[in-house]
Amino acid sequence: xxxxxxxxxxxxxxxxxxxxxxxxxxxxxxxxxxxxxxxxxxxxxxxxxxxxxxxxxxxxxxxxxxxxxxxxxxxxxxxxxxxxxxxxxxxxxxxxxxxxxxxxxxxxxxxxxxxxxxxxxxxxxxxxxxxxxxxxxxxxxxxxxxxxxxxxxxxxxxxxxxxxxxxxxxxxxxxxxxxxxxxxxxxxxxxxxxxxxxxxxxxxxxxxxxxxxxxxxxxxxxxxxxxxxxxxxxxxxxxxxxxxxxxxxxxxxxxxxxxxxxx
Amino acid sequence: xxxxxxxxxxxxxxxxxxxxxxxxxxxxxxxxxxxxxxxxxxxxxxxxxxxxxxxxxxxxxxxxxxxxxxxxxxxxxxxxxxxxxxxxxxxx
Numbered sequence: 001x002x003x004x005x006x007x008x009x010x011x012x013x014x015x016x017x018x019x020x021x022x023x024x025x026x027x028x029x030x031x032x033x034x035x036x037x038x039x040x041x042x043x044x045x046x047x048x049x050x051x052x053x054x055x056x057x058x059x060x061x062x063x064x065x066x067x068x069x070x071x072x073x074x075x076x077x078x079x080x081x082x083x084x085x086x087x088x089x090x091x092x093x094x095x096x097x098x099x100x101x102x103x104x105x106x107x108x109x110x111x112x113x114x115x116x117x118x119x120x121x122x123x124x125x126x127x128x129x130x131x132x133x134x135x136x137x138x139x140x141x142x143x144x145x146x147x148x149x150x151x152x153x154x155x156x157x158x159x160x161x162x163x164x165x166x167x168x169x170x171x172x173x174x175x176x177x178x179x180x181x182x183x184x185x186x187x188x189x190x191x192x193x194x195x196x197x198x199x200x201x202x203x204x205x206x207x208x209x210x211x212x213x214x215x216x217x218x219x220x221x222x223x224x225x226x227x228x229x230x231x232x233x234x235x236x237x238x239x240x241x242x243x244x245x246x247x248x249x250x251x252x253x254x255x256x257x258x259x260x261x262x263x
Numbered sequence: 264x265x266x267x268x269x270x271x272x273x274x275x276x277x278x279x280x281x282x283x284x285x286x287x288x289x290x291x292x293x294x295x296x297x298x299x300x301x302x303x304x305x306x307x308x309x310x311x312x313x314x315x316x317x318x319x320x321x322x323x324x325x326x327x328x329x330x331x332x333x334x335x336x337x338x339x340x341x342x343x344x345x346x347x348x349x350x351x352x353x354x355x
Binding site for chain 2: 171173175210
């Protein structure tokens, strides 16, 4: 049924077939994105300096990393250093994929359900890893039977459904953006596609932000020892002003959790 | 009407209905959320950063229901499993 002209995902574009192994556009453009990110990091690292005068690239990356650290600190209510590599990578990869989708010929890997499910599974696995490493196995498992053991199946269902929601949300948004542009190119090819692409730039960045924030909220809800009382190492690391922030962060977090349940 | 035609008609109608009904609810919900957030920002401009962050994540949560409907209607129209099954049957 008409799937020849409109391709829903870059999975369907097979560039190279070698036995049972398919090399489709998703994999290739994921590699392109990875290569681009690594190259930018390598080039900027070359001129890294702690002087007063810094290169424009270093300035940009410092702004990005600094902004991510601030956000993570507010959301997690503790030091951002252990979460930054994972959550920051998620944000950078998704944001780069979505922003590059305005480049002609580039098909965003995030418009494929395989990519978004892989990313969501990474979040799904990293939540218990962070939780167990911070609170121990018993402490982590105990949150499943709080407040009563009756809640156990609901906690498990919630964990699975939020992973699926995370994947479908990103996939649907990016795929919708690409599809609307493809359809508009056929009916009104002059101005409207450009406008929709500008809109999809905004949506893409917001979706990358939301994916990273939700991943951080899920991890934070597993690592949080108890509400409003920062554990000893956090208190040492952050000093007094952090306690006030912690209160705000955990309040905001409770709101997220409420919305997520109703989602 | 043959089986194929029936599937085509039902797919098109259901695809349209899905996105129609599925976009009404999120639209109402998002408009309420934005209105409340604007009121809060007007009352407490200092908290604009927190409110905006909460708003964005909340909007994404609300919008995901519309996105689910969109994905379902896209599957029904472009990647319909029943249609593909009947095409495969007819090909034999």
